[in-house]
Amino acid sequence: xxxxxxxxxxxxxxxxxxxxxxxxxxxxxxxxxxxxxxxxxxxxxxxxxxxxxxxxxxxxxxxxxxxxxxxxxxxxxxxxxxxxxxxxxxxxxxxxxxxxxxxxxxxxxxxxxxxxxxxxxxxxxxxxxxxxxxxxxxxxxxxxxxxxxxxxxxxxxxxxxxxxxxxxxxxxxxxxxxxxxxxxxxxxxxxxxxxxxxxxxxxxxxxxxxxxxxxxxxxxxxxxxxxxxxxxxxxxxxxxxxxxxxxxxxxxxxxxxxxxxxxxxxxxxxxxxxxxxxxxxxxxxxxxxxxxxxxxxxxxxxxxxxxxxxxxxxxxxxxxxxxxxxxxxxxxxxxxxxxxxxxxxxxxxxxxxxxxxxxxxxxxxxxxxxxxxxxxxxxxxxxxxxx
Numbered sequence: 001x002x003x004x005x006x007x008x009x010x011x012x013x014x015x016x017x018x019x020x021x022x023x024x025x026x027x028x029x030x031x032x033x034x035x036x037x038x039x040x041x042x043x044x045x046x047x048x049x050x051x052x053x054x055x056x057x058x059x060x061x062x063x064x065x066x067x068x069x070x071x072x073x074x075x076x077x078x079x080x081x082x083x084x085x086x087x088x089x090x091x092x093x094x095x096x097x098x099x100x101x102x103x104x105x106x107x108x109x110x111x112x113x114x115x116x117x118x119x120x121x122x123x124x125x126x127x128x129x130x131x132x133x134x135x136x137x138x139x140x141x142x143x144x145x146x147x148x149x150x151x152x153x154x155x156x157x158x159x160x161x162x163x164x165x166x167x168x169x170x171x172x173x174x175x176x177x178x179x180x181x182x183x184x185x186x187x188x189x190x191x192x193x194x195x196x197x198x199x200x201x202x203x204x205x206x207x208x209x210x211x212x213x214x215x216x217x218x219x220x221x222x223x224x225x226x227x228x229x230x231x232x233x234x235x236x237x238x239x240x241x242x243x244x245x246x247x248x249x250x251x252x253x254x255x256x257x258x259x260x261x262x263x264x265x266x267x268x269x270x271x272x273x274x275x276x277x278x279x280x281x282x283x284x285x286x287x288x289x290x291x292x293x294x295x296x297x298x299x300x301x302x303x304x305x306x307x308x309x310x311x312x313x314x315x316x317x318x319x320x321x322x323x324x325x326x327x328x329x330x331x332x333x334x335x336x337x338x339x340x341x342x343x344x345x346x347x348x349x350x351x352x353x354x355x356x357x358x359x360x361x362x363x364x365x366x367x368x369x370x371x372x373x374x375x376x377x378x379x380x381x382x383x384x385x386x387x
Contacts (some may be wrong), residue, residue, distance in 0.1 A: 021052045021076070025083050032084035032192070039185050040194025041090045046151035049091050050117040058097035060219045063108060064116035065097075067223040070231055071295045074238045081242025082249075085355035086192030088242055090148040092235035096120045099171065101224040102215035107208050111154065111173075121149040122156030123198040124213070127169045130159040136206040139172055142182065147195040155179050157198055159210070168212050172205040179203075189354035225302040227387065230316035233364035234295065237320035240327030240359045241291070244284050247352040251277060251334035254341075273337055280333040287326035291319040313387045314376035321369040324359045331356040 027048060035041050049055060057073045059065020073095060081088025097120060100108060111118060123143030130137040143157045156171040157179075182197040217224035255267035255277065267273045294315045298308045308316075331352045335342050342349035359365055372382035 019048055019051045021079075024048050024052050025079065028080060028083045028087045032087065035084065035086050035192030039183075039191050040150045040196075041087055041148065041192055043151045045087070046090075046119055046148075049094070050119070053117075054091050054094040055097075055119050056094075056116040058095045058223065059112060059116040059118060060101060060108070060221055060224070062219065062221070063112035065112070066116075067221050069296075069299050070095075070223070070226060070234065071292050071299065074234060074292070074295065077235055078238045078242040078245070081239040082246040083242075084192070085239050085243050085358075086190050088239045089190055089193045089236070090151070092239065093119075093121060093148055095231055095235045096122070098217075098224060098226070098228050098231060099211065099213050100173075101217040101219040102211040102213075103173075103218065104208050105218050108219070119148070119151055119153045120156065121146050121152035122158075122171060123149070124156065124158035124169075124171060127158040127160055130172065130205075133204060136204050137172060137210065138202060138204050139174075139200050140202050142197055142199045144197050145195045146181070146198045147193045149181055149196055149198060150194050152176060155198060157200060161212070165212055168215075170210045171213055173209045173211075174200065174203060174205060187358075189356070189358040191354075222299070222303045225307070226299055227308055227313045227316060229364075229385070229387070230298075230313055230320070233317055233320040233369075234291075236359055236362055237291070237324040237327075237365055240324045240356055241284070241288055242327075243352055243356045244327030244330035247331040247334040247349065247356070248277065248280055248284065250348050250352070251337055254338060267337070267339075276333055276337055280330045284326050284330045287319075287323045291323045294319050310376055310387055314373045314382070317364075317369050317386065318373035321360075321365045321367075321373075324362075324365045328356040328360055 027045070031045065053066055054076065056065040057068045057076070059067065061067045077088050077092045080091050097118060100111065100120065123146035125144060128139070128141030128143070130139050137159065139157065139159060141157070146155070149155060153176070155174050155176055157174065159170050159172050161168045161170050178200065180199040180201075182199050185191070185194055185196045214228045255273055257266070294312065298312050298316055301308050301312065335349045335353050338347070338349050341347055344350070368383070372386040375382040376387070
């Protein structure tokens with residue numbers, strides 16, 4: 001028997017009369033300055049993401065979730081990010097529930113007992129020691145980069161592994177009441193992500209509430225056979241695809257509509273503007289096509305019951321880094337073409353430039369990925385943890 005994957009409503013009003021995806025995009029546009037100013041996406045906005053399925057997109061179907069094909073979820077994040085990159089970045093962690101599929105089924109049943117719409121946020125580094133005590137692991141420490149932590153239902157922190165994990169680090173799950181959020185997120189771009197630090201002091205976590213990130217899933221559904229580390233890179237990279245699209249659309253709109261401040265011909269009448277804009281359009285669309293092509297190929301492979309070959313997994317990582325940098329390049333081109341108007345704080349290009357700087361700085365999307373992807377293509381070992 002064949003089954004049809006669930007899909008998100010991205011066009012009209014939701015069937016139950018509540019918010020549609022288009023409604024949510026409008027609300028994000030209205031509130032993006034609020035997110036940047038207060039430095040987090042508030043819980044009521046997170047609740048809207050829940051209503052349109054963002055936080056059940058990676059919940060196993062056996063627990064009432066949608067377990068969407070990756071490309072469908074990625075397109076959602078791309079569209080949110082075109083409106084506001086911080087909101088897109090926070091929403092992207094709806095995919096992080098793929099990691100939780102490595103938990104014992106009994107733990108997952110407890111997590112999802114009230115709703116399949118679960119918001120997970122984690123500060124995984126620096127990895128901290130954990131003391132074995134009666135009842136589990138006693139955890140203390142402070143962890144960085146917990147994006148979306150202020151709206152999370154469950155939080156994760158990175159702890160050292162032991163004999164049972166072959167030395168691989170683990171993530172321990174904690175309820176928000178047991179974690180202090182240290183609000184120190186003060187950055188140039190993606191300021192609305194609320195990527196604060198998490199602090200824990202002597203909380204005991206049962207071992208059944210810990211997992212290895214990218215560990216063997218206990219859920220037998222196609223999404224959890226898709227390469228989880230690659231997926232984690234993809235959901236971050238696609239943010240810049242959205243930002244790049246927004247910047248080029250803005251440049252097209254501005255170029256068609258005004259003359260220069262000196263009275264020179266409008267931008268659309270200048271050959272250099274048309275040429276560079278067309279080149280940026282071609283580059284961004286080409287990177288996007290590569291990105292979604294390998295995503296769909298990999299997912300079709302796991303749906304067919306086969307493991308994703310190492311070279312295809314490497315292409316997932318390569319296309320993610322490439323699309324993050326192509327998005328940033330598109331923004332840079334659009335900014336340069338926009339002239340002196342782009343230097344003013346109120347100009348949209350300022351926001352696009354700040355946001356586009358950040359994703360390529362992430363460890364999952366740096367230049368080292370090119371080296372490891374090339375190593376796999378040449379059939380030599382990449383750095384540990386690449387695949």
